[in-house]
Amino acid sequence: MRTITEGVLESSQCPECGTEIQADSRFTKWCPACDWNVDPGGPEPAKGRLETLRRTLARRHGEKLLATMTSDTAEERQRADRDVSGVLAYAIALLIHGVTAVLAVAGIWCVVSGWGGFLMVPGLFLLALGWALRPRLNRLPKDEDNGVVLRRPDAPELFALIDEIAVSAGTSGVDAVAVNAETNASVQTYGLRDRLLTLGLPLWESLSPEHRIALLGHELGHYGNGDTRRGLVLATAYRSLGLWLYYLSPIPNPTAVQMITNLAYVVPRLVVQGVLMLLDTLTLRATQRSEYLADSAAAQAGSTEAAVGLMDRLLVAGSIDITLRREVNGRRMRGGGRARGAESEGLWEELAAHVDSIPEFEYERQRRVGALRGHSVDATHPPTHLRRRRLLDGTPVSGVVAADGERFARIAGELAGARGVVAREVVRDGFDGM
Secondary structure: OOOOOOOOEEEEEOOOOOOEEEEEOOOOOOOOOOOOOOOOOOOOOOOHHHHHHHHHHHHHHHHHHHHHHHHOOHHHHHHHHOOHHHHHHHHHHHHHHHHHHHHHHHHHHHHHHOOOOOOHHHHHHHHHHHHHOOOOOOOOOOHHHOOEEEOHHHOHHHHHHHHHHHHHOOOOOOOEEEEEOOOOEEEEEEOOOEEEEEEEHHHHOOOOHHHHHHHHHHHHHHHHOOOHHHOHHHHHHHHHHHHHHHHHOOOOOOOHHHHHHHHHHHHHHHHHHHHHHHHHHHHHHHHHHHHHHHHHHHHHHHOHHHHHHHHHHHHOHHHHHHHHHHHHHHHHHHOOOOOOHHHHOOHHHHHHHHHHOOOHHHHHHHHHHHHHHHHHOOOOOOOHHHHHHHHHHOOOOOOOOOOOHHHHHHHHHHHHHHHHHHHHHHHHHOOOOO
8 A cells, every 4th residue: 555655657648748757646736848737726816805905015015025135234133124104103002002091091080989889880891891801911822722842941952942042143042842633833932022933744744854953043133123013012902902893893693783793793893903004014124034034043053955945845845734634634534533642653763754755746837836926826925936046046954953863863862752752642632734
């Protein structure tokens, strides 16, 4: 029986130009000569006004921002991060938090001044509203939330690597690492200033040591370059606006009274959505700039070659998801739908073998798809083909952090428990993707 790491190679002629093409049965058949069938699905349409705005702004800034990033000096980039748009974004964020504070203060005043009287009713309402709309700080996830949270004593070698890469990115390390089943990696602040790095095992296990260094360099680079959206003030403002939109969302299948409530929500909802769109307008360029700078941090840590290779691996994240879902479903069927230990063994090794077997022409197809779709895939990130071009057109760097095989073997040992836990969770609960 063929495994997921094996495909059937086929030769055929392109129906458009007649060129002989090679295809792997696991992937889309396409023609490198004329781009026939290179993107059969096409980009998904934008969902809602906010996503439409983001794509419009991203297209407007795309090539222009790349040219700026190629020519700007470090001092000019730092100045750009403190431009008028950034100041206005912070002012709006503070105003958002100020609204919540006003609600709370007004509620306290009503309760105190109207103690025992009618004013206590609106006072308690305002206090409840202020509490519901308060800015939320991120929390450290718990192990029972899916995945495993590691502290420094749990994985000293991993944290030492993170610290070394953080120095190369001009920042400090993290306080915790969350290991889960997402095909992704990210950093965020929890509490007031503690840092959390999230490593999704489907992505981590499919990367080489060099790519892993570049991945950590990119994520920590967001702290080193002062990514404003990840800062406490703006991040909590975005979360507050999202919460406000949730509370103001129309009630589905409303009764007569609920229809009146929905109508009353229209204007406040449009105001909140307008503020959110304004914040996006003010910060999107800086956010995309921070992605370019994070790519530079990835190259500085691991090398230009490793950073570009990491981008290629991220292009096939969809294939990683499909493969893992197929493998998990097969193991669940063999185990009768029950999560026994044997069904999860070798899961990550099988996934890594699949990624290693992906042919170069599939990577090339994904690169061309990215160029065709541009900012329509993810408007908050520059298109991958522009990010690759910037690194490849610049002066190559060799990277300052060595990909020591013995070191990564020790890190693998530290992650062994988490790998087993996450594999068992995935087989038990199924895999939903990124």
